[in-house]
Amino acid sequence: MKKIVAIVAVLVVACGLVFAGGTADTKGGSAFIGLAMPETHVERWQKDGAALLADAVAKGYKAEVAYGDADQTKQNQQIQDFLTKGAKLLVIGSVNEGVASVVADAAKEKAIVIAYDRLITGSKDYDYYITFDNYKVGQFQGKALETALKLSEATKAAPKKITMFAGSPTDNNAKVFFDGAIDVLRPYVESGALVLVGPAPLKSSDAAFTKITTENWRADIAKTRMENLLNNDAKNVVLDGILAPNDTLARAIIEACATDAKYAKGKLPVVTGQDGEIASIAYIRDGKQYMTVFKDTRKLAAATIVLADALLKGQAPNIPGARLDTTSYDTGMKKVKAYLLEPVIVTKANYKAVMVDSGYYKESDIK
Numbered sequence: 001m002k003k004i005v006a007i008v009a010v011l012v013v014a015c016g017l018v019f020a021g022g023t024a025d026t027k028g029g030s031a032f033i034g035l036a037m038p039e040t041h042v043e044r045w046q047k048d049g050a051a052l053l054a055d056a057v058a059k060g061y062k063a064e065v066a067y068g069d070a071d072q073t074k075q076n077q078q079i080q081d082f083l084t085k086g087a088k089l090l091v092i093g094s095v096n097e098g099v100a101s102v103v104a105d106a107a108k109e110k111a112i113v114i115a116y117d118r119l120i121t122g123s124k125d126y127d128y129y130i131t132f133d134n135y136k137v138g139q140f141q142g143k144a145l146e147t148a149l150k151l152s153e154a155t156k157a158a159p160k161k162i163t164m165f166a167g168s169p170t171d172n173n174a175k176v177f178f179d180g181a182i183d184v185l186r187p188y189v190e191s192g193a194l195v196l197v198g199p200a201p202l203k204s205s206d207a208a209f210t211k212i213t214t215e216n217w218r219a220d221i222a223k224t225r226m227e228n229l230l231n232n233d234a235k236n237v238v239l240d241g242i243l244a245p246n247d248t249l250a251r252a253i254i255e256a257c258a259t260d261a262k263y264a265k266g267k268l269p270v271v272t273g274q275d276g277e278i279a280s281i282a283y284i285r286d287g288k289q290y291m292t293v294f295k296d297t298r299k300l301a302a303a304t305i306v307l308a309d310a311l312l313k314g315q316a317p318n319i320p321g322a323r324l325d326t327t328s329y330d331t332g333m334k335k336v337k338a339y340l341l342e343p344v345i346v347t348k349a350n351y352k353a354v355m356v357d358s359g360y361y362k363e364s365d366i367k
């Protein structure tokens, strides 16, 4: 008995070491999958990477995950490294369009590429994209402002006021989120019931969109921009709301507002978010952030590995819980097949059910 315990212990330690290195190899001889995630400064990607790795290994694949630190040159090297190691399939959450050159290299080596969460633009060298319904993410953010600010009751004489932030200008998702949100808000802007303070694009293709974007989704950039707004365009107004594209930026924006006397204690604007980051769930519970949009990384990772498995086996993919959209996602060089999963809106009213009861977080970890 003691001997068995010892052997099991050795195996557990050995597996732990392999996982700690971010590499896993269970059933020798099966295909190698390279998992390239864009960054770690936004919490979700570490969960994506871990779940993808575990799911790939559970299906018998060899797999390795690498994080690009929001640096496309670095990520391209990581992807080249995967190809050198003989990767048959790459799951890529890209940093920016600069990834297209290594996607072309992958195609030359007949490795399959799946664009993960972010569309890879400027490439004709891959066929599959898997993500959440990102337009719906934006709609949820717009609708949250519509509801919380009671926009249907606002008038030109007594309008509500918001300012807007968007994600990285190099991330196609940032445009999709913004368009989803502004499509909900635009009628109120046009009627005068809603005033946009600061730059006021009415679609992502407007020139002013670049004025509200946040390079590489960096919190420090959003915080500085909010501080500037508070000292300039938003100096003599009380903002009712702020369109923030994700939780990392939402908290940076809230931090900036909290130093302004107008927004002291309980008077913060209604701020939107996305991802269900644990720190933002605490902000939502405490009434500092109004909402977030949860995109369950466990579900996206599982669906991606189901897709990868089918493609590697030459089978027709059947992805449970995902909607196939073959017309909306154009890389600029071709339309790709997009599998879209459903995002979930989270507020104080349902955060426990969505984020805790689902096992994503432990209540005791929400500090």
Ligand code: BGC
Pocket: 042, 044, 117, 118, 167, 171, 173, 174, 217, 246, 247, 274, 275, 295
């Ligand atoms: C993802 C978001 C994430 C953002 C910053 C986007 O492409 O869809 O979930 O918050 O990147 O990492």
